[in-house]
Amino acid sequence: MIKLSFPFTEEKVRALKVGEEVLISGVVHTGRDAVHKYLHEGGVLPEGVSFQNGIIYHCGPVMMKQPDGSYICTAAGPTTSIREEPYQWQVIRDFGLRGVIGKGGMGAKTQAACKEYGCVYLHGIGGAAQVLAECIKKVRNVYFLEKFGSPEAIWELDVVDFPAVVTIDAHGNSLHAEVYEHSKAELAKRV
Amino acid sequence: MSQLQDSLVELIRRTSAEIPDDVHQSILKSLENEKKGTIAANAFKIIDQNIALAKTKSQPICQDTGSILFYVDVPVGYDQITFAETAREAVKLATKKGYLRQNSVDSLTGKNDGTNVGPGAPAFHFHQHRSAEVSVRLVLKGGGCENVGAQYSLPDGSIDANRDLDGCRKAILDAVLQAQGKGCGPGVLGVCIGGDRATGYEISKTQLLRRLDDRNPNEQLDALEQDILTTANELGIGPMGFGGKTTLLGVKITVANRVPASYFVSISYMCWAFRRQGVILDAQSNVEKWLY
Numbered sequence: 001m002i003k004l005s006f007p008f009t010e011e012k013v014r015a016l017k018v019g020e021e022v023l024i025s026g027v028v029h030t031g032r033d034a035v036h037k038y039l040h041e042g043g044v045l046p047e048g049v050s051f052q053n054g055i056i057y058h059c060g061p062v063m064m065k066q067p068d069g070s071y072i073c074t075a076a077g078p079t080t081s082i083r084e085e086p087y088q089w090q091v092i093r094d095f096g097l098r099g100v101i102g103k104g105g106m107g108a109k110t111q112a113a114c115k116e117y118g119c120v121y122l123h124g125i126g127g128a129a130q131v132l133a134e135c136i137k138k139v140r141n142v143y144f145l146e147k148f149g150s151p152e153a154i155w156e157l158d159v160v161d162f163p164a165v166v167t168i169d170a171h172g173n174s175l176h177a178e179v180y181e182h183s184k185a186e187l188a189k190r191v
Numbered sequence: 192m193s194q195l196q197d198s199l200v201e202l203i204r205r206t207s208a209e210i211p212d213d214v215h216q217s218i219l220k221s222l223e224n225e226k227k228g229t230i231a232a233n234a235f236k237i238i239d240q241n242i243a244l245a246k247t248k249s250q251p252i253c254q255d256t257g258s259i260l261f262y263v264d265v266p267v268g269y270d271q272i273t274f275a276e277t278a279r280e281a282v283k284l285a286t287k288k289g290y291l292r293q294n295s296v297d298s299l300t301g302k303n304d305g306t307n308v309g310p311g312a313p314a315f316h317f318h319q320h321r322s323a324e325v326s327v328r329l330v331l332k333g334g335g336c337e338n339v340g341a342q343y344s345l346p347d348g349s350i351d352a353n354r355d356l357d358g359c360r361k362a363i364l365d366a367v368l369q370a371q372g373k374g375c376g377p378g379v380l381g382v383c384i385g386g387d388r389a390t391g392y393e394i395s396k397t398q399l400l401r402r403l404d405d406r407n408p409n410e411q412l413d414a415l416e417q418d419i420l421t422t423a424n425e426l427g428i429g430p431m432g433f434g435g436k437t438t439l440l441g442v443k444i445t446v447a448n449r450v451p452a453s454y455f456v457s458i459s460y461m462c463w464a465f466r467r468q469g470v471i472l473d474a475q476s477n478v479e480k481w482l483y
Contacts (some may be wrong), residue, residue, distance in 0.1 A: 021230060034301070062254050064290045074289050075254035080335040080373050104335065104373035105432060125237045126335065126375035126431060127464035129254040130244035149303030150293045151254075163237065165230050165433065179434050180371055183426040185369050190422050191351075191361050 001163075007053045008098040012120040016166045020171040022122065023161040027140070028055040028101065032079055034152040035088040035144070039095070046143040049154060051095035056082065058102035060151025060186070062129075063139065071139040073157070075129035078103040081121070089113035105167055105176030114170050121168035123175075135162040192284075195274070195476035199281035199327070202478075203259075204290045205467040207251045210242050211483035213403040214379075214440065214465040218242070221377060221430075221437040221461070231366045231435025238430070249290075253375075253464040255333035256291040259292060259313035262328040262400060263470075264320050271317050278315070279308045291331075316393075328400055328469035328482065336374035336462040341366040343389060345454040354454045356415060359384050362456040367423045367439065371431020375462035379403065379441040380419070383457045386447035390455030398443035399461050400469075407444065416442045430463070440465075 004012060007027020016022065029049065045051070062075035081088075081102030088106060091097060092113040099119060100110070103126035114120060124132060138158040145153045167175040210218075222235035245252040263280060265271065284289050286307045293305040297314045307313070343362035345354045348364045350357035363382055370378065381398030383391045407413035419442045429435025440463065449455065469482030 019230065021233065032454050041323075047293055056357070060292065061249060062256075062289055064289050074248075075251040075292070077254050079255065081421075082373055083338075090478060103375065103431065123431060123433070125241070126372075127253040127462055128241040129251055130235050130248060131237050131241045133250075133254075134244070149296065150305070151303070165234075165431075167433075175369065175434070176432060179428060179432055180368075182434070183371070183428045186426045186474065187364055187422075190425065191364060 002119055008055055009053060010098065013098045013120045014016040014118055014170045016120050016169055017171070018166055018169045018175050020166045022166060023099070024055065024122065024163055024164060025162070026158070027059045028154040028157050028159055030057045030059045030153070030157065031060065032058050032060055032152055033146070034148040035154055036084045036091060039091050040087040041154045045095070046154070048141070049143055049156070051091070051097050053096060053098050055099035055101060056091070056097055057157070058100070061133070061152055061155060063155065071142065073136045073139055074132050076136055077127055077129035078124035080104045081106050085110060092117050092119045101164055105174070110176070111168050111172065111174050114168050115172045118170050120166055120170055122164035123167040124164050132162065135159050193277060193476070195277045195472070196281045196284070198470065198472060198476055198478050199278050200285050202327060202329055202468060202470050203281060203285040204249065204288070206331055206466050207256055207290045208245045208249050209468070210252060210465065211467055213483065215242060217403050217440045218463060224437065225435050229435065230428070230433045231429045231437070234430045235432055240483065242260065251290065251292065252466060253462070254292055256294055256337065257331040257333040257466070258337065258367045259291070259307065260316070260330040260332060261313060262316045262330070262397070264318050264324070264326045266320065266323050266325070267319050269319075269415055271323065273395065275315055278313065282307050282313050296469065299458050314401050325472045326469060326482065327472065329401055329467070330396070331466035333375070333462055333464065336460045337376060339366070339370035339374035339460045341458050342388060343456045345456060356411065359409070359456050360415060360419065363419050363458055364422060366458045366460070367428070368426065370460055371428055374460045375464060376428065376432060377430050377440045379461040379465055380439065380443065381459040381461065382442065382444040384444065384446045385449040386455060386457065387453065388455060390447060391455040392459065394445060394447050395457040395459040398445055399467060401443045403441040412444045
């Protein structure tokens with residue numbers, strides 16, 4: 001297991017390779033369908049939010065509001081990333097992301113952006129909402145809650161030892177492309 | 192709160208937080224089967240920890256608590272309207288308690304009012320039967336796996352699938368290939384051969400109500416189920432699409448009549464976080480028995 005801690009510098013992410021397991025610690029922001037479309041269409045991040053040397057987490061958590069107005073995260077696994085494929089490359093380029101946490105993998109555009117700008121795709125375990133919520137030690141803030149609704153809002157989280165697998169690295173490699181090609185060839189032998 | 196509402200909230204809680212035993216057993220078997228130290232085996236370990244943690248904490252196994260699908264078998268004369276009204280209230284309450292995520296969005300305005308209740312949500316499938324028994328089955332089906340469902344119209348030249356069982360086999364295996372890890376594999380397939388575009392999908396989902404360890408009473412379909420399960424697990428897609436020996440946990444297939452001009456194969460993909468539970472209710476709407 002490799003420890004990947006904030007700040008997520010280009011040097012740290014360029015050192016990672018496909019297939020390596022990492023434990024992520026530091027600040028991450030959630031952002032999924034609505035946020036990516038919004039940024040793609042020229043939207044700006046709310047004041048106080050920066051993705052520079054940051055990690056975005058494709059996640060729509062379950063958040064429970066406490067009497068004092070703070071939030072506790074009670075479920076937080078990754079959502080399917082491929083829906084952000086049309087937008088992700090641009091968000092990496094324009095906002096300085098170093099990591100994208102999600103599940104299911106992403107396509108050629110994201111793979112190319114990871115290589116060009118120095119970013120990695122970190123695959124969480126889809127469906128493991130409780131194990132991953134345990135890694136979220138604090139909900140620091142929330143943005144666009146009214147605008148996009150709770151699952152689609154930008155939640156600013158403190159995570160400790162969040163487990164993920166590097167499946168797209170900053171050197172042009174993708175485990176998803178490899179597994180797809182392999183499984184396609186195996187299927188061809190069997191139909 | 193009525194007894195019916197009380198029982199339905201408990202059904203929702205248990206469905207969201209506790210994986211049915213047949214699915215858990217299948218996951219444990221798959222974990223043993225993967226090579227130790229691989230990312231596939233480690234993925235299964237996290238999955239198993241997650242199952243235990245969700246149950247202990249009584250919190251959602253997966254944050255995507257999905258489309259809420261009720262399958263309700265009722266005697267003739269049962270008041271379905273009151274049932275549906277009560278179930279909608281139960282869904283609202285279960286959402287407030289955090290058993291369900293605020294997960295239902297107005298498709299026109301994009302607004303999420305946080306209740307999980309709206310047009311078509313939750314979904315009800317009522318069936319009358321000539322028995323006094325009231326049974327309620329619930330499936331919570333996440334969006335990731337729903338999005339990799341597929342419907343093929345045979346013949347399909349792109350995968351060389353003709354209008355026969357071999358063509359159905361090619362279509363189903365192609366759906367597995369296209370899904371890769373995107374539907375949170377290892378998955379379970381519910382398949383309907385025949386029907387129309389709407390009933391095909393609808394009936395495919397009813398196959399997800401079958402226990403994983405059952406066998407299809409129809410010999411031909413049973414053989415097809417076993418063949419697809421074995422073949423899919425030879426493709427090396429693995430849990431989460433990481434590569435590995437377990438791509439599917441189960442395949443359940445049924446048939447419906449079709450019109451001569453149509454030949455649909457409809458495939459619903461269920462993720463490993465297979466949230467399915469059911470109850471039989473007594474005359475006072477208490478839970479008399481859990482079904483899975």
